[in-house]
Amino acid sequence: MISKEILTYFFSILYQESGLVLDESKKYLIETRLEPIAAQEGFESINALGRALIQKRSPILRQKVVDAMTTNETYFFRDQRPFTIMKEEVFPALIKAKEKSKQIHIWCAASSTGQEPYSLAMMVKEMGPKLAGWSVQIQATDISEDVLKKARLGIYSQHEVQRGLSTPYLLRYFTQKGLTWQLKPVIRDMVRFRRLNLLSNLSSVGDVDVVFCRNILIYFDSKTKQNVIARISDLITPEGVLFLGGSEALMGIKSSLTRIGTAQGSYYKKSTPNKGNTEKTVPELKRRGVCQT
Amino acid sequence: MKVLVVDDSGPIRKIMGKMLRRMGFEVLEACHGKEALVQLEKHPDIELLTVDWNMPEMNGIELLEAMKTKRGSEPKPTIVMVSTENEKSKIVRAMSKGANEYIMKPFTEEILTEKLTFLGMGGSKNDKR
Numbered sequence: 293m294i295s296k297e298i299l300t301y302f303f304s305i306l307y308q309e310s311g312l313v314l315d316e317s318k319k320y321l322i323e324t325r326l327e328p329i330a331a332q333e334g335f336e337s338i339n340a341l342g343r344a345l346i347q348k349r350s351p352i353l354r355q356k357v358v359d360a361m362t363t364n365e366t367y368f369f370r371d372q373r374p375f376t377i378m379k380e381e382v383f384p385a386l387i388k389a390k391e392k393s394k395q396i397h398i399w400c401a402a403s404s405t406g407q408e409p410y411s412l413a414m415m416v417k418e419m420g421p422k423l424a425g426w427s428v429q430i431q432a433t434d435i436s437e438d439v440l441k442k443a444r445l446g447i448y449s450q451h452e453v454q455r456g457l458s459t460p461y462l463l464r465y466f467t468q469k470g471l472t473w474q475l476k477p478v479i480r481d482m483v484r485f486r487r488l489n490l491l492s493n494l495s496s497v498g499d500v501d502v503v504f505c506r507n508i509l510i511y512f513d514s515k516t517k518q519n520v521i522a523r524i525s526d527l528i529t530p531e532g533v534l535f536l537g538g539s540e541a542l543m544g545i546k547s548s549l550t551r552i553g554t555a556q557g558s559y560y561k562k563s564t565p566n567k568g569n570t571e572k573t574v575p576e577l578k579r580r581g582v583c584q585t
Numbered sequence: 586m587k588v589l590v591v592d593d594s595g596p597i598r599k600i601m602g603k604m605l606r607r608m609g610f611e612v613l614e615a616c617h618g619k620e621a622l623v624q625l626e627k628h629p630d631i632e633l634l635t636v637d638w639n640m641p642e643m644n645g646i647e648l649l650e651a652m653k654t655k656r657g658s659e660p661k662p663t664i665v666m667v668s669t670e671n672e673k674s675k676i677v678r679a680m681s682k683g684a685n686e687y688i689m690k691p692f693t694e695e696i697l698t699e700k701l702t703f704l705g706m707g708g709s710k711n712d713k714r
Contacts, residue, residue: 459684
């Protein structure tokens, strides 16, 4: 049984390192995710692991704990709708807006094991002639070095390649390796992975036209959410967009982003004229010619 | 919408049937390819088939070949191959014989739902591609 003191300690390092907010209701998550780490590192229990961290403050062990707690399930083309919006609305708009530079920068801010950026890479590949002569750069970041290792390899289990991925895509873009499937270099080479903590300085990301920051804000408290969104929106180009997870929104968060509602769901765009979080209704945006549904 | 589950395993037919009924399908069953062809004659309104590969009498690939001859360029009914055959070359073969999607066993209900959604036969809880 994990002690209250140790549990509180884990909550505090997770918050400091990743902004992740957990409470007693997520005790099971600590137990299921940290038990394997404790065993792997030779500790008799999670309490012993916690005590060792308090006493020695080993940065490597600390990172392992953070990695284990921040790894989230993902799958190819998760929630489909953002990808449909990308294909039908965002890409056509960016192709018009960026005709001179012919460069599009995409950033997956919490890419986990890589399915999201690779889905975007496959989508770009499928767009073929529409993007001929264009440079589409996809950078993918995550706080966990462990998931990034897996992401770079692009090797997935049979179960993982069946989640969200149609058979024609599987046959076109993957090579079978025994019981696993590896993405072909033509897709792997389109994505650059690196470690990045969203609470740290984000300037290394550079200007971005599309940000996927999905299913991560839900773990942040409102102060952290505000902070992260403000710094992400600073990186978004005037014609750029932000996608959040299906259950996430910027309600109550001040930012320079406007919510665009479409039949496929919503996303956020830089709103140049007004400051603050100006959530607009679809009819209102239609009148302004901003959104198509 | 009528679906025909073609599999020689009773438990698999039962599980598949349960999943598909939950998605709103009316489920018919066949133990092998020959029985499936009889069912297709009887129920021309079958819109979807889930087909196992290895079965007695007539296997899944033979069924796909027989159906391809019958339906010609007609895209219906939609066919989803559901098999333990998980080699890429086998999947390519099934797709070239007329399967519209391929599910490797073991699979979950989410996978079945997603694959059917790709084919526009939704009922998806997760709005996938």
